[in-house]
Amino acid sequence: MNPTNRRDFLLAGSAGLAATWLAPALKRLQPSFQGSKLSLGLISAGRQGRAMLGELATIPGCSVDAVCDSDDSRLQAALRRASGAKGFANAKEMLAAASGLQAVVIATPTHLHKELVLESLAAKKHVYCETPLAHTLEDNAAIAAAARATTQICAGGFQGRSNPVYALARSFFKAGTLRELAALRAQNSKKTSWRTAGSTPEREAELNWHLDPKLSLGLLGELGTQQFDVFHWFLGRHPRSVRARGSLRLHKDGREIPDCVSAQLVFEDGLELDYSCTLANSFEGRFEVLAGEMAAIKLAWTHGWMFKEADAPTQGWEVYANRQQFHDEKGITLIADATKLAAQGKLQEGVGLPFTSLYYALADFVAAAAAGKPAACSLGEAARTTAVGILAQRALREGGEVAIDPQLLAEL
């Protein structure tokens, strides 16, 4: 055996060892679909709706057969992306006319979710609802109650739960690789006004609902919950209180919603999640970090890394693992489906996901609805994280600490 072959052999063998350890939680990179295509309707063809259409068009197990939006130009743009789909001005018309639809994907503004989820479930459709689910605790509870009462498949749009890199990282976490947790940290930094342009001032006001404090959960709720949910899923528990503060640093255009916020989500044992979100600077983008006694895991949606402490036990496979330099640290790249890729000599190609996080969330829903199995992110789980987001926004508004009643979450 020449040195190269020996190295390849060790690589395959060692990756196999790692994968054996990780196998129970490892998801396939490409979800499989069985049976006939799931007939889908999309509710709302705004920015998120159009992104969803792009992903749904490439998921083999479904067909987008209807789209609705009250704005005709957006509807027509969406129909160009979903060839063969019928267009409707609103969800009521779509649900009444397109009786063959099996499922709906709801991508409207947050405050419109409740009515649409309830109507869709009443029409016996499987439901995927974007997150956060609601802007009030009352609407949130109503959605959770409707989900509990139905036999239809319901999914919330927290994407970490169906992301293969996150699933792999979680399996490391659950296996105790980090040992005692020391700190949790996450950020979402981007440079944007977070304002949507419209063809007329009236239309623009309607589109910018997320800058309206009466309708929007602000940065903590509308953006932060996507990341809060990652920690809830990893830890299997929720915080007991939340502190938050914010200020308007850059976009002083008359808005009331702060463009820079920070929050501390405090868990029962004193563990804290430090979260920050800004619209004024894009440095380092969006990521989550779980730091423990023996290692830290950093997750950034398409990529994930593990940074081990010097005194952490070494696994055999680590010698050959792919690494990436971060300033003066080296991170082991977390590669989903490492066994398969190593066997093909393509471990390096596995760095980074082959699909977007949104693709995996939608594909998981399609596969779950087709098979009649629970989705990776149930509406109950999504409702619990949404409730945390609502209370975080309350803490920001009131400028203090807000308790999170475990009973409130348990009832969702």
Next chain:
Amino acid sequence: MWVRLATAAMGTRFELVLAGRDAAHARAAGEAALELIQEFDARYSRFRTDSVLARIHREAGAAALRVDPQTFQLLARCLELRAATGGAFDVAVGAPMDRLRAGLAAQFPGRGGSFELDAGASSVRLASADTRLDLGGIGKGLALDQAVQLLRELGVRSALLHGGTSSVIAFGLPPQPANLVAPVCMGEAHEPGYGVSLGPCFDGACVNLAGGALSVSAALAQGQGQGCAHVLDPRSGRALNHDLRAAVCADSAADADAWSTALLVLAAARPRVSLRRLLAGASLPPGFQCLLQSHAGAAPRAFRTTSTPSASLAR
């Protein structure tokens, strides 16, 4: 109200100046256009594992891959441009372009592959396992065209956008005072519209853009003080080791991009032939005009179609 915004995408800097109803509207519209450019980059990047192009490459030589209608239309457009240029522009040159960029084949990187589209199945199939698509010659133009369409839909009256200064598109009238866009438009406008100087190349030619696009290409990239080839002839597989520069105006930025590359390829293959003969019989895009310079310091040759242009080239 005018704003100026920029973003990094496709390995370069995209910048725009635009007029909106007010500062908030202008900024939001500009951000939407830049976001669209970034989305385009994410979808069609050769370097991202989760891009549509990466998915297509993973199925190369095997099964046809179902793609979204937008991607299908984009690839159909690329096939049309290949036909219109007689094969001088081709996006299926990804593999030989990689060899050329890596310095593995400075003279003969080889011919590219081919791909088929199935309209009924909305699918694409790369003919062989080593076929790779490279939208580098047209990606900036395609993204700029989409961005302009979006800006118009959002009520923007006037804008100039460029990607790395080599692909430019504009509509409406520029702001007053004109020096607001001075770092972008370095020349004097001779007519209403955005004046863009082609700099010391092309003998100081100036382009006036008012609803049209400009693309500038050179066969040799300047690196380490010495030009190295970064364009190849898809028909022969040979690298273009000629000091050729082309500037093309067209109504669409994608057409301008594709034709500025194609013009280099056509001229390199037939160096003594006039532009008129070189382009005779070609299916030229609306608003087509061009300048071709055979080497530094040479007088540029000009050609324009008889249709009314949305951009004007003046020397």
